[in-house]
Amino acid sequence: MTNPIEIILKVKDYCVKTNRLDAWITEAIKVSDAPKQELNNKNLSMSRSRVKKLIESGLIKVDNLIINDPSFKVKASHIIKINLPKVIEAIPSPQNINLEILYEDEFLLILNKIAGMVVHPAPGHPDKTLVNALLHHCGASLQGIGGVKRPGIVHRLDKDTSGVMVVAKTELCHIKLCEIFSNHDLDRRYNAIVWGQPPNEGIINKKIARSTINRKKMSISEQGKLAITQWKTLNVYAPFGTLIECKLETGRTHQIRVHLSDLGHSIIGDHVYGKALMKKRLKSDFYKKKLELIKQFKRQALHAIKLSFNHPITNKHLDFVSPLPQDMRNLINTLENNNS
Numbered sequence: 001m002t003n004p005i006e007i008i009l010k011v012k013d014y015c016v017k018t019n020r021l022d023a024w025i026t027e028a029i030k031v032s033d034a035p036k037q038e039l040n041n042k043n044l045s046m047s048r049s050r051v052k053k054l055i056e057s058g059l060i061k062v063d064n065l066i067i068n069d070p071s072f073k074v075k076a077s078h079i080i081k082i083n084l085p086k087v088i089e090a091i092p093s094p095q096n097i098n099l100e101i102l103y104e105d106e107f108l109l110i111l112n113k114i115a116g117m118v119v120h121p122a123p124g125h126p127d128k129t130l131v132n133a134l135l136h137h138c139g140a141s142l143q144g145i146g147g148v149k150r151p152g153i154v155h156r157l158d159k160d161t162s163g164v165m166v167v168a169k170t171e172l173c174h175i176k177l178c179e180i181f182s183n184h185d186l187d188r189r190y191n192a193i194v195w196g197q198p199p200n201e202g203i204i205n206k207k208i209a210r211s212t213i214n215r216k217k218m219s220i221s222e223q224g225k226l227a228i229t230q231w232k233t234l235n236v237y238a239p240f241g242t243l244i245e246c247k248l249e250t251g252r253t254h255q256i257r258v259h260l261s262d263l264g265h266s267i268i269g270d271h272v273y274g275k276a277l278m279k280k281r282l283k284s285d286f287y288k289k290k291l292e293l294i295k296q297f298k299r300q301a302l303h304a305i306k307l308s309f310n311h312p313i314t315n316k317h318l319d320f321v322s323p324l325p326q327d328m329r330n331l332i333n334t335l336e337n338n339n340s
Contacts, residue, residue, distance in 0.1 A: 005084040006083055008081055012077070016031070019073045019074050021067060021074055022052045054084070059082065059084070060083070062081075063079055097128065100114070102164070107311070110164060113164075113165050115161065115299050118159045134167060138151060161299075184250070187247070188248045189248075190303060191244070192244050192302045193335070196240075196265045197265075227252040229250075231260075237332070237335035237336055240335055241294070241335055261275070268300075271300075301331055305321060307319075307320050
C-alpha cells in the first residue's frame with residue numbers, strides 16, 4: 001500500500017445496521033469482499049478511530065460532497081468515496097538490532113524479547129528500542145497501521161521483563177489481535193521468582209489503578225480496572241524464594257508485579273514494588289552473605305514463558321514457549337546452592 005487508494009462503497013451493497021458514517025464505514029469494510037472494495041484484497045482494515053480521522057481531515061466524500069462530521073447519517077442511495085493516503089514513514093528510525101524471532105508470516109511475528117530492551121521510544125529511551133528493531137527487520141512487509149508504517153504492538157513487556165511477545169504487521173491483524181487480547185481468548189503465562197514462600201496456588205482478584213502518590217507506579221485500588229492473576233508454585237528454595245507460574249486473566253500495567261507485591265511475595269530484583277527478605281531474620285553468616293548475593297540480581301525476575309492463541313487471520317493454533325533466560329537460571333542456581 002505505497003500509493004494513495006480511492007475506495008468506493010455503495011451503501012446499497014452492504015447490510016450494515018448502523019447509519020452513522022464512521023461506524024458504517026468501519027463495519028462495511030469488515031464485511032466487504034475484494035470485488036466491492038480494495039482493502040480486503042490487500043488483507044487490510046481500518047479502525048473506527050482511523051475512519052473518524054479520515055472524515056475530519058476531509059478525505060471522505062458522500063455523493064461527491066466532503067463530509068467532516070463522523071456522525072453524518074448515511075442513506076441507501078449514497079455512494080461513499082474514501083481517499084486513503086499512502087502510508088507515511090514511522091517517526092522512529094529503523095535500527096539494525098538483533099532480534100530472536102520465533103515465528104513470522106505476512107501478518108504477524110512472535111519474538112523472544114530480551115531483558116533491558118524498551119518496547120517503545122520514550123523520553124530517556126529515544127532509540128535502540130524494540131520498535132526501532134522491528135522497523136528494520138520487517139522493512140517493506142509493514143503495510144501500515146493507523147496510516148503509519150509501524151509495527152502493531154498489541155501488548156507490552158516492561159523493559160526488564162523478558163519473554164514471548166506477538167506483534168502485528170498489518171492493520172487487520174492488529175485489530176483482530178486486540179480483540180483476542182480484549183476477549184482473553186489466549187493463554188499467557190509467566191515465570192517469576194519471588195521472595196519467601198507463598199501458598200501453593202491461588203487467584204488474586206484486585207483492581208489496579210495508577211498510584212495517586214507516584215504517577216509512574218500502579219497500585220491496588222477499588223477505583224481501578226479489573227485485574228485477575230492466577231498463580232501456582234513450581235519450586236521452593238527455602239528460606240529465600242519460590243519459583244511460581246502466573247497465568248494472566250487480564251493484562252493491566254505492571255499487573256503481576258503489583259499483585260505479587262500486595263500478596264507479600266514481591267518479585268526478586270523488583271526495585272519499584274519489591275521488598276527483600278530481612279537480613280535480621282537469618283541466623284547464619286552463610287545465609288546473610290547469600291542474601292546479599294541474591295539482592296544483587298539486576299532486574300525483576302519475571303519472564304513471559306508461554307503465549308498461545310489462534311492466528312487471527314488463518315485460525316492456525318500458535319503455541320510458543322520461551323525457556324528461562326540464563327540470568328534467571330543463574331539466580332535459581334544461587335538459591336539452590338546451600339554449600340557453605
